Amino acid sequence: MLGLSFVELIELFIKVLIFPGTLFSLLFSIIVIWFERKFLARMHLRIGPLHVGPFNRLGLFQPIADFLKLVQKEIITPSRANKFLYDLMPMLAAFLSALSIAFIPYALDPSGGYWVIFYTPLSLLVILVILTAKPFIMVGAGWAANNKYCTIGALRAAFQLLAYEIPIVLSLAGIVIATRSFDLARIVEAQSSVWFIILQPIGFIVILIAMMAELLRRPFDIPLAEQEVVFGWPTEYTGVQFALVMVAEYFDLCVTASLITILFLGGWSGPAIPLLHDISPMLSGIFWFLLKMAVITVIVIMGRGVFPRLRIDQLLESGWTVLIPLAIIQILITLATAQWWLPLIGV
Amino acid sequence: MKLSMGPQHPVTSHFRFILDVDGDAVLNFEWDVGYTHRGIEKMAENRIYIQNIPVVERINSYCDAIGTTLGYVEVVEELTGIEIPERAKYLRVIAAELNRIASHLYAVSLVGISAGFETMLMWTINDRELILDLLVKLSGQRITYTYPTIGGVRWDMPDGFKEDALKRLDYLEKRLEDYYKMMAWNRTFQMRFKNVGILKPSDAVKLGIVGPNLRASGVKADVRKDEPYEVYDRFDFEVPTGKNGDSFDRASMRLKEIEQSIVILRQALKDIPKGPIKGSPKGSKIPPTAPRGEAYSRVESARGEFGYYLVSDGKSKPYRLKISTPSFRNLPALPHLCRNVPLGDIPVIFITFDYIPLDVDR
Incomplete structure (x- = not known):
């Protein structure tokens, strides 16, 4: 079957179903949603979710309860909506977001190779291509719902995502130039002695900000601005369709955190954790990977408690006039200084 | 579209x-x-004078109930000529200023949420609760107090109210610094609120804007200073004004006014004399029948000038009660400012004017 041996097949199942596939990404979403609610509640001087789940006053199972509630709800399609596109888009959003996870290597495989569902030397390029499909989904969903708020929100999303993809691609260019590879695993290996956050700090800042805009997190949640366009392009979705939109959002967060970890924070590299390392060196790598992901996630979440929302013209202005020049400067610096530090990363 | x-x-x-x-x-x-x-206004014509206090309170029940009812009881007192004791005047000022603080904190919280700044909403709403607790002690209610009554106030201060109030005001003064920082140190906040919806002083006067919004445009107009009612002429306080008249000024004007309210409250709590709190020593149970005539009173509520015009035909119910509310008078500013702006500025401009729909419609 598929030209795989029995052991390889089992391994593939583990990868797809457990880590880094379905179970991990769903668990990540649930934990992040819970953490976001509790953490923001603390910033707001509130208590946050309280009663659901074990451990008193933690509300640990609140996201699961919310998800179950959403699944139970009736799916309502507006009578004037384009039914096919309207029903398709949430599924497509969740599918595409989940698809990116298949190309991200999470650790070194003990038997050689990488712990990744589908290995390709062009993994970074594939993820970028998937990223460019997001505005299409938002515009499609916003248009299909046939609601004025949805349409305005979708158009805002299209503007914002198109403007902020360019700095992302440009700041990735610095790394691709340095490592001469689109292979995420290769990029991690290049950082075995020094991380790219030190060699390319401007690129890191640019990509962090641009990724927050890409994820529509505050202060860049303009397409979803409650006070202006109610909820932007997913306004009309209810029940399980809304749940899919939410899941896609947090899958995207998972992909983004993984991507930044790999590109700038050295992926799974880190000193061996004694206890985990004894069981398997891979576990130690996964530990470091998840820790770095957590740091990025907390930074992204924190924006919601600290900033008011920007206006669309301010956002586009800062995208075109600040982030893109900064990313280009980073490329120029990379080109100018590469000869000194290229040996450091083994090129 | x-x-x-x-x-x-x-x-x-x-x-x-x-x-x-x-x-x-x-x-x-x-x-x-x-x-x-x-x-x-029509409902008020079918009720005796004292029954109308809770009715007019519903104009603006959840924000500035004291400021609303104070205007009404004053106009009735002016028409009937009832003298009210000194202590009641001080208690009215204390209640009104506490309610002004609560109302302004509520306004600042909405300013935060108008640009999606949830932290500001939660913090200010949290601190508003401290002031509401004080008002509960004073009147027994969280939002609809029905505290001022014709000829005085309904209840006296409970024991320990003064110390409790001073302690909470000290805390609030410290928290005000945090709010200033939230506005002035947050670059994103300034980007959203500075130079947005600029209302020039001449335009503000021409459009008939009242209250903190007028003062934010740089016009020094406050009924408490211009035409002091109760005992406001005995307190030493300033009328803060803004410079640019933009949304940032209107938002920070609320914080400045809270500061001045704290100043007034401290003086009032210190100076408050002993004595009765209602006009008649026994406590009048019979609602007064006002003599034939008309009267007008205005008070500075949290949103601006409340005007009450009362016409009496000598019976126990008002012949006509005309109410002019601050939110309604601030309404012309919106079409003036909201043309040719980005959609994102609409909630910011709208919220910084601190409208209450109940107040507009009556």
Whole structure:
């Protein structure tokens, strides 16, 4: 079957179903949603979710309860909506977001190779291509719902995502130039002695900000601005369709955190954790990977408690006039200084 | 594209805006009010004077109930010529200023949420609760107090109220610094609120804007100073004014006014004399029948000038009670400022004027 041996097949199942596939990404979403609610509640001087789940006053199972509630709800399609596109888009959003996870290597495989569902030397390029499909989904969903708020929100999303993809691609260019590879695993290996956050700090800042805009997190949640366009392009979705939109959002967060970890924070590299390392060196790598992901996630979440929302013209202005020049400067610096530090990363 | 914003919308509450939107720019702005009209002026004609206090309170129940009822009892007292004791005057000022603080904190919280700044909303709403607790001690209610009554106030201060109030005011003064920092040190906040919806002083006067919004434009006008009622002429306080008249000034004006309210409260709590709290020593149970005539009173509520015009034909019920409310008088500013602006500025401009739909419609 598929030209795989029995052991390889089992391994593939583990990868797809457990880590880094379905179970991990769903668990990540649930934990992040819970953490976001509790953490923001603390910033707001509130208590946050309280009663659901074990451990008193933690509300640990609140996201699961919310998800179950959403699944139970009736799916309502507006009578004037384009039914096919309207029903398709949430599924497509969740599918595409989940698809990116298949190309991200999470650790070194003990038997050689990488712990990744589908290995390709062009993994970074594939993820970028998937990223460019997001505005299409938002515009499609916003248009299909046939609601004025949805349409305005979708158009805002299209503007914002198109403007902020360019700095992302440009700041990735610095790394691709340095490592001469689109292979995420290769990029991690290049950082075995020094991380790219030190060699390319401007690129890191640019990509962090641009990724927050890409994820529509505050202060860049303009397409979803409650006070202006109610909820932007997913306004009309209810029940399980809304749940899919939410899941896609947090899958995207998972992909983004993984991507930044790999590109700038050295992926799974880190000193061996004694206890985990004894069981398997891979576990130690996964530990470091998840820790770095957590740091990025907390930074992204924190924006919601600290900033008011920007206006669309301010956002586009800062995208075109600040982030893109900064990313280009980073490329120029990379080109100018590469000869000194290229040996450091083994090129 | 015509966009009907409200009356079911997260930010407009019971207003409806009819916007001409081109992409993200608002070309034309019209308001449509009247969704909360209850006919309070007509209701007031069918009730005796003392029954009308809770009725007029419903004009503005959840924000500045004391400021609303104070104007009404004053106009009745002016018509009937009832003298009220000194202590009652001080208690009225204390209640009014506490309620002004609560109302302004509520306004600042909405300013935060108008640009999606949830932290500001939660912090200010949290601290508003401290002031509401004080008002509970004073009157027994959280939002609809019915505290001032014709000829005095309903209840006296409980024991320990003074110390408790001073302690809470000290805490609030410290917290005000945090709020200033939230506004002035947060670059994103300034980007959203500075130079947005600039209302020039001449335009503000021409449009008939009142209250903190007028003062934010740089016009020094405050009924408490210009035409002191109760005992406001005995206190030493300033009337803060803004410089640019933009949304940032209007938002920070609320914080400055809270500061001045704290100043007034401290003096009032210190100077308050002993004595009765109601006009008649036994406590009048019979509502007064006002003599034939007319009277007008105005008070500075949290949102601005409340005006009450009362006509009596000598019976036990008012012949006509005309109420002019601050939110209604601030309404002309919106179409003036909301044309040719980005859609994102509409909630910011709207919220910084601190409208209450109940107040607009009566």
